[in-house]
Amino acid sequence: MTELGIGIGWRPEIAEAVEALSGVDWVEVVAENICADHLPDSLTRLRERGVTVVPHGVSLGLGGADRPDPARLAALGEKAVALGAPLVTEHIAFVRAGGPLTATPLLEAGHLLPVPRTRDALDVLCENVRIAQDALPVPLALENIAALIAWPDEEMTEGQFLAELVERTGVRLLVDVANLHTNHVNRGEDPAEALSELPVEAIAYVHVAGGVERDGVWHDTHAHPVPGAVLDILGDLASRVSPPGVLLERDDDFPPAEELAAELEAITAVGTRSARAEPVGTAHAHGARPRIPAPRRPSLLIGAGARASGGPMPVAAPVEDPAPAEAARQRLAVTQASLLSALVAGTPVPEGFDTRRVGVQSRALAAKRAGVVAKVAPELPEILGKDFRPAFLAYARSRPMTGGYRRDALDFAEHLLLAGRPEDPAERRQLTEWWQDRSGSRPPGRATRLVRAARHALVRR
Template identity: 75%
Template sequence: MGHLGTGIGWRPEIADDIARLPDVDWVEVVAENLCPGRLPDPLERLLARGTTVVPHGVSLGLGGAERPDPAGLVALAELAEELDAPLVSEHIAFVRAGGPLTASPRLEAGHLLPVPRTRDALDVLCANVRIAQQVLPVPLALENIAAYLTWPGEELTEGRFLAELVERTGVRLLVDVANLHTNHVNRGEDPAAFLDEVPAWAIAYVHVAGGFEKDGLWHDSHAHPVTRPVLDVLAELCSRVTPPGVLLERDDDFPEAGGLAAELTAIRGVLHEAHRV
C-alpha cells in the first residue's frame, strides 16, 4: 500500500478549503456518500492533481451475525476501482440485527455498536472479513471503535481480539487514537496496553479526531478541536511504529481553513517529534 502521509477526511462542506490546504497528501471519503460514475466535481479535481483518495465504509456491519450485503460489497469495490484507491477501510462493529432468519423485524441501529470480545464473535467477524476480502480489489483495513459499554463475559482484550483477527485473516488495521482515548475515559481501558498487543506492522493508517468531556464521559464528537490527550495517544503509537498515514477527521461545526491547517500542523508536530527522538 505504501506511504500515505498526512490527510484529512473529505466532506462537501469543506471541499474548497481542503483544495487550498498545503501539504495534504491524501483524503478519506465516506463510501456510502458517493456513487461510482458520479463523483463530486471538487473530488474529481483532487484526483486529477494526484491526491490519493481512500473510501471509508460505515454500513457493512462486519461484526454482525448476518453476512455482508453482496450489493454493498460490490459498490465498495467499484468505488475503490474508480478512485484508484490503495485500500478501503471499515469498522469492527455491527450496525443491524433481526430479519427473516430471526423471526423478528430487521433493525438498523444507525450507530456503530461494539462487537463482544468473545471467540464466537471473533469467528463470525473473521468469516465476514474473508467474504469482504474476496470481493474487494484492494486490501481492507478495519477500525477500532469508540463505545460506551462493555459486553459481559468477554474473553479477550480489544488488543488481543484485533491481533487474532489479523493473524487469522491478514486484514490491516486502522487505529483511531481518538477512540482509544474515548475508551480510556469511559471504560478505563489503557491505550498503551492496546498498542502493545496489536501487531504494529498491520497498521495501515491512523485516525485523529476531536471530542469533549462532560459529566465524566468523553464524547467522540468529530466536531471539536483535537485535544492534547488524543495527541498524546498518537505520540504513544508513534513511539512504537511510524504509521504509513495519519488522517484528521472532522464531521461537523467545521472551522475556517486556518483552524483545519492548525490541527494538521499539530498532528505533523507529533510525527516530527517522534522521528526526531
C-alpha cells in the same frame, strides 16, 4: 504497504478549504456519500493533482451476525476502482441486527456499535472479513471503534482481539487513537496496553479526531478540536512504529480553514516525530509483539466488476477450519438483536449491561437520527420549526429505524400526519404536500395503520 502521508477527511462542507490546504497528501471520503459514476468535482480535481483518495465505509457491519451483503460489497469495490484507491476501510462494528437469524424485525442502528470480544464474535468476524476480502478489488483495513457501553463477560482485551483478527485474516488495521481515548474514559481501558498488544506492522493508517466529555462520558463527536490526550496517544503510537498515514477527521461544526491547517500541523509534528528514525522491526522494544500478518491466499470470489478494473488482486488468510458453526452466528445474532432493541425500541436492557450507559447510548442514537434526518430532509425542521427536534425524539423512542435515513424522514412525517399534527393547519398542509411529493401516495387508511401498529408492537416485544 502504501505510504499515504498526512491527510484529512473530505466532506462537502469543507471541500473548498481542503483543496486549498497545503501539505495534504491524501483524503478520505465516506463511501456511502458518493456515487461511483458521478464523483464530486472536488474529488476529481484532487485526484488530478495526485492526491490519493480512500473510500471509508460505514454500513457493511462486518461485526454483525449476518454475512456481508454482496450488493454493499460490490458498491464499495466500485467506488474504490472509480477513485483509484490503494485500499478501502471499514469498521469492526455491527450496525443492524434481527432479521431471519432471530425471526424478528430487522433493526438499523444508524451508528457503529461495539462487537463483544468473545470467541463467537471473533469467529464470525473473521469469516465475514474473508468474504469481504475476496469480494473487494483492493486490500481492506478495519478500524477500532469508540464505545459508550461494554459487553458483559468479554474474553479478550481490545488489543488481543485485534491481534488475533490480523493473525487469522491478514487484514490491515486503521487505528483510531481518538477511539482509544474514548474507550479509556468510558470503559477504563488503557490505550498504552492496547497499543502494546497490537501488531503494529499491520497498521494501514491512523485516525485522529476530537470529542467532548459530558457527565463523565466521552462523546467522540468529530466536531471539536483534537485534545491533548489524543495527541499523546498518537505520540505513543508513533514511538512504536512509523504509521504509513495519519488523518484528521472532522464531521461537523467545521472551523475556519486556518484552524484546520493548525490541527494538521500539530498532528504532523506528533505523528511523524518519533519512529521514522528507527526501523519498524524495533517496535517490539517498546512493548509491541513482533507479529507479522499472516500471508494471504489469492482471491476465489470476484466482486461485481472488480477484476475488470485492473485493481490489485485481493488475497485473504490461509484456509483454516471450516466456517464457524451456524450456532455461533445464531448466538451472536440473539445477543446483538437484544441490545439493539433496547437501544432503539425501548425494550428491556439485557442482563449484564450498565443500564445507565445503555440509556446514554440510546439518547445519543436518537439525537444522531434527528440530526441526520434534518440534513437529508431539511424541509422538515423548516416546516416544524422548534417543534421538530422534540417531536422527532419522542417518535424515535418507540419507532426504530428499519431502513435508511430518507425512509426514516418519510415515516416520521407520516407518523405526525396520522396523529393529526402539526396542529397549525398551514403547517399540516405543508407537511402533507412534502410527504406526498416524496411518497407518491396518500397517507394510509385505517387498515394499513392497524397493520403498522401491530408491526411496531412486535418490534417492542
